[in-house]
Amino acid sequence: MKASPVLLLIALLAVSTAVRAADIIGTITLKGTPPAEIPITPLMDNPDCAAMHKTTPTTHFYVVGPNGELADVVVLLKGVTGKSTGATAPPVVLDQKGCLYEPQILAIQTGQKLVVKNSDQCIHNVHCMPTVAGNDEHNDAQMPGGADLTYTFPQPEMFLKFKCDVHPWMFAWVSIIDSPYYCVSGPDGKFVIKNVPPGKYTVEADHRKLGSQTQDVEVKDGNVTANFTFEVK
Amino acid sequence: MSANAQNYNSWLHRFIVVTAVATFLLLGLGGLVTSHEAGMSVPDWPTSYGYNMFALPIKFWRGGAFFEHTHRLLASAVGLLTTMLAVWLWFRDSRNWMRWLGVLAFVLVALQGVLGGLRVTLHMDNLGIVHGALAQLFFVLICVLALFTSRWWKNSVAAVCDRRSNSETSTAVADRRCSNLRWLVLFTTLLIFGQLILGATMRHQHAGLAIPDFPLAYGKIWPDTGAFAVARYNADRIEVISVNPITAFEIELQMVHRIMALAVFILVAAAAWLSWKQLGGKNPLAKLAFFWLALVVVQILLGAATIWTNKAADVATAHVLVGALSLATGALWCAAALRRLEPMSRIEPAGTISGAFGAHPALAANK
Numbered sequence: 001m002k003a004s005p006v007l008l009l010i011a012l013l014a015v016s017t018a019v020r021a022a023d024i025i026g027t028i029t030l031k032g033t034p035p036a037e038i039p040i041t042p043l044m045d046n047p048d049c050a051a052m053h054k055t056t057p058t059t060h061f062y063v064v065g066p067n068g069e070l071a072d073v074v075v076l077l078k079g080v081t082g083k084s085t086g087a088t089a090p091p092v093v094l095d096q097k098g099c100l101y102e103p104q105i106l107a108i109q110t111g112q113k114l115v116v117k118n119s120d121q122c123i124h125n126v127h128c129m130p131t132v133a134g135n136d137e138h139n140d141a142q143m144p145g146g147a148d149l150t151y152t153f154p155q156p157e158m159f160l161k162f163k164c165d166v167h168p169w170m171f172a173w174v175s176i177i178d179s180p181y182y183c184v185s186g187p188d189g190k191f192v193i194k195n196v197p198p199g200k201y202t203v204e205a206d207h208r209k210l211g212s213q214t215q216d217v218e219v220k221d222g223n224v225t226a227n228f229t230f231e232v233k
Numbered sequence: 234m235s236a237n238a239q240n241y242n243s244w245l246h247r248f249i250v251v252t253a254v255a256t257f258l259l260l261g262l263g264g265l266v267t268s269h270e271a272g273m274s275v276p277d278w279p280t281s282y283g284y285n286m287f288a289l290p291i292k293f294w295r296g297g298a299f300f301e302h303t304h305r306l307l308a309s310a311v312g313l314l315t316t317m318l319a320v321w322l323w324f325r326d327s328r329n330w331m332r333w334l335g336v337l338a339f340v341l342v343a344l345q346g347v348l349g350g351l352r353v354t355l356h357m358d359n360l361g362i363v364h365g366a367l368a369q370l371f372f373v374l375i376c377v378l379a380l381f382t383s384r385w386w387k388n389s390v391a392a393v394c395d396r397r398s399n400s401e402t403s404t405a406v407a408d409r410r411c412s413n414l415r416w417l418v419l420f421t422t423l424l425i426f427g428q429l430i431l432g433a434t435m436r437h438q439h440a441g442l443a444i445p446d447f448p449l450a451y452g453k454i455w456p457d458t459g460a461f462a463v464a465r466y467n468a469d470r471i472e473v474i475s476v477n478p479i480t481a482f483e484i485e486l487q488m489v490h491r492i493m494a495l496a497v498f499i500l501v502a503a504a505a506w507l508s509w510k511q512l513g514g515k516n517p518l519a520k521l522a523f524f525w526l527a528l529v530v531v532q533i534l535l536g537a538a539t540i541w542t543n544k545a546a547d548v549a550t551a552h553v554l555v556g557a558l559s560l561a562t563g564a565l566w567c568a569a570a571l572r573r574l575e576p577m578s579r580i581e582p583a584g585t586i587s588g589a590f591g592a593h594p595a596l597a598a599n600k
Contacts, residue, residue, distance in 0.1 A: 035471050042473060046296055059471055123293055125276050137356045139276040141283075163475040165274035166296040171475035209468045233465060 023223045024077075024193040024203060028185045030070040030210075032232030034062035040100075040169045048122035049099035049167060057100060061209050069189025070207070070230060072105040074158070074175045076182035077193065078204040078214060081156065083179035086112030091150070093117060094162065094172060096124050096142070101162065101172035105208065110156055110178045116149040118142040124164045128174075132157040135176070139165075159208055173208055196224075205230075245321055246382040252314040253375045259311050260368055260557050262304040264550035267436050270474055271297025272361060278350040281305065308346060315342040318378070326382075334378060341371045358437055365433040369426065369557050376561045377568050385517075389572050414507050415570055418522075421500040422563030428493045429556050435486055436549075441476035443483035447540040450488060458484050494533055497559075501529045504566075518566060518573055525562045531555055 037058040044050045063071035086109030095102045097119045108114055116126050126149050127139040134155035142149055153160065156178040164170040175182075183191040185205075193203075198219050203226045206212045210230040217224045266272050274297035275281050281289045282298075286305055294302055315338050322335030345367055352360035380386055435443070450456040451466065458481035467478045501522075508522035535552040542548050 035469055038471050038473060040473055048295055059473060061471060122295065123282070123298070125274055127273050127276070139273050139353075139356060141276050143282075161475065161477075165271050165301075166298050168270040168297055168474045211464060211468075232468070 020198050020221055021195045022198075022219050022221070024181075024196050024201070024217060024219065024226055025223055026075070026191055026203075026226040026228065027189045028070045028073045028075075028191065028205060028228045028230065029068040029189055030062070030064050030230050030232065031068065034064060034209075034232050037061065042169050043099055043167070046099065046167065048120075052098040052120070057098070060104065063187060065187060065189060069187065071185055071187045071189065072207065073185040073191070073228070073230075074105065074107050074177075074182065074206045075185060075191045075193060075228075076107075076175075076177050076204055076206075077179060077196070078202040080181055080201065081178040083181070084110045084112075084177075085180050086110050086152070089180070091115045094174070095119050096126075096164070096170070099124075099164075099167050099170060101164075101170055104172050105175075105184060106172070107175040107177055107182050107184050108153075109180060109182075110154055110176055111152055114151045114153075114174065116142070116151070116162075118144060118146055118148075120144060123166060124170070125166055126162065127165055128160060128162045130155075130157055130160050132160075135160065158206055175206070241384065241387045242325065242382065243384070245325065246379065246384070248314075248321065249318060249375065249379040249382055252311065252318055253372070253379050255307070255311050255314055256372050256375050257554070257557070259304070259307045260372060261550060261554050262300065262307055263365070263368060264553035265546060266297075266300045266304050267361070267365070268544070268546035268549045268553075269297050269300050270439060270476070271300045273353060273356070274298045274301045275305075276353065278305075278353045305349075308349065312342050312346055315339055315375075322378075331378075331381060334374065334381075338371070338374050338378065341367065341374065345371060358439070361437045362430070362433045365437070366426075366430050369429050369560055372557055373561050373564045376565055380565055380568055386572060389569075410511055411574055414504070414511060415567070415574065417500065417507065418504050418563060418566050418570070421497065421504055422560065422567060424493065424500065425497055425556070425560045425563055428490065428497060429560060431486065431490045431493065432553070432556060435483070435490060436553075438480075438483050438486075439477050440479050440483050441470075441472055441474065442540060442544050443479050443487045445470075445540065445543070447491075447537045450484070450491075455488065456484055491536075494536060498529050498533060501526050501563075512574075516573075518569060521562065521566050521569065525559065525566065528555060528559045528562060532559055 037060055039056040039058050041056060044053065044056050060072075065071070089109055089112045091113035092106060092108045093115050094106065095117045099120060099122070118124055121144045123141060123143055125139060125141050127137075128151065129137055130153065132155045135153045135157055138151060140149055153176045155176065157176045159173040159175055162172040162174060181193050181196055183193050185191040196219050198221070200216065200218045202214050202216050204212060204214045205228045207230055210232070213228050213230065215226045215228065217226050277283065279286055281302055282293055284290070284293075286302075286309070289302060319335040319339035323332045326332055326335075345364065348360055348364045348367065351357065352364055444450045444456060446452065451462075456462070460481075463479060463481050463484070466484075470479070505519075505522040505526040508516070508519040512519045514520075532552065532555045535548060535555055539545070539549045539552050
């Protein structure tokens with residue numbers, strides 16, 4: 001059977017796009033000395049939680065490497081919306097371990113499942129507090145060994161807060177992006193936004209404490225680099 | 234025998250005092266709930282984690298849930314006491330206005346229970362502000378009921394309002410001084426209530442300390458609340474508890490709270506001074522006014538301590554409780570003045586006064 005010329009054309013276009021899609025990569029660094037992290041002493045005052053730690057954990061708002069590499073920065077393509085593949089993407093896990101959320105900063109797509117686990121032997125309540133209309137507030141008790149809780153959020157929102165009111169030092173920040181083009185920088189400060197179609201974009205880097213920066217890039221036929229430097233003022 | 238003497242029942246009075254003490258403790262527990270950011274730690278109501286509230290296993294009384302759950306239990310007890318009180322007043326007190334005050338107390342405590350529950354189930358933080366403010370009003374009502382059923386109220390005699398009055402002071406002048414003092418205390422009491430609402434609003438922003446220093450604010454007399462400055466405050470703050478970011482509104486709210494505290498201090502000091510001058514140092518109302526002033530001084534120190542201790546939960550809660558006592562003291566002064574202070578023009582030659590609270594003897598001059 002002869003292949004339809006239309007189908008051939010579509011296949012050719014798809015292949016050429018796939019070949020031309022590239023990654024946006026970069027490193028995020030911090031200049032200056034951030035405020036010192038402080039011990040989470042209320043955690044050690046709670047017998048249930050203290051039993052799970054040998055030393056007092058500290059806050060970690062500024063996770064900085066030896067050469068200033070800055071972790072926990074959410075990097076996304078600003079203004080790119082309506083491209084979410086969240087409905088079919090695998091769920092992302094947010095765990096409660098040692099009376100702390102792990103990870104503290106994460107990002108998911110709109111419509112993507114966020115599964116909250118309780119790996120502790122004590123009760124937590126999972127309380128998410130969106131500020132964008134359309135994302136619902138939830139507050140659910142989660143018993144030790146209890147069933148996982150699953151949430152989805154239909155609207156994009158940066159740093160939606162999850163907290164536990166039984167243990168008020170527990171909090172996590174979930175950013176909800178309306179496209180698959182995002183990443184959270186790792187401990188080495190690096191990020192990779194994969195398979196970005198050709199075009200001009202504004203890359204946005206958001207840190208919970210340090211604010212937001214943007215950079216314009218153009219994706220043509222190879223990876224594009226966009227480095228960011230945040231500064232403590 | 235006057236109507237008041239007929240109504241005196243020492244057991245009823247004691248019961249109301251117990252209810253007032255229980256209410257004060259409940260205010261403290263409620264304060265601890267907010268100070269520990271535990272208001273939502275038990276997501277369901279009227280059940281608790283799916284259990285009947287009175288049957289929650291002890292193993293779940295942990296962390297923030299300990300404060301929230303015990304608050305609910307004590308609230309139930311206060312509700313029961315108030316219901317008994319309302320019924321007792323209705324059937325045993327012949328003063329119509331007292332019966333209806335008892336009904337009002339019942340309505341308020343029921344409303345408080347529902348407000349507290351809805352705040353949790355509807356996730357409405359702002360209801361927490363209404364819940365906190367109404368709690369203060371309820372406490373004032375119970376304190377005033379205790380006053381109206383007291384031996385002091387039964388035996389108290391009216392006194393001339395202005396001891397400086399002499400044959401050269403006209404009745405009109407003396408009456409005006411009396412009236413001015415009452416209005417000053419009433420106005421100051423209302424201002425304290427406004428200050429309490431401000432405080433409740435601040436606490437229910439759940440943003441921690443909007444200003445981390447005192448008496449300055451971010452090192453200045455008036456802090457910078459521009460966007461860059463606020464961003465810097467948030468960047469520099471390392472919070473242990475999951476609080477919201479600071480906003481310019483919250484900083485300005487705290488500054489208004491500080492200014493109002495100064496206004497309250499000045500007005501209460503004026504009330505104390507005028508009470509002493511007009512009534513004499515031995516007059517119970519003058520003594521109460523000085524007690525009021527002492528409370529306000531303690532309250533200001535607690536407010537400062539709340540900031541210096543980075544909003545330590547026990548200090549912040551003590552600040553809430555002394556605020557409640559300050560409000561109740563002002564209200565009690567106003568209520569006691571209804572019985573104790575009379576303008577000269579109302580004192581009849583035979584030395585009696587007729588009024589809404591029944592005829593009672595009057596002193597010709599303050600003793």
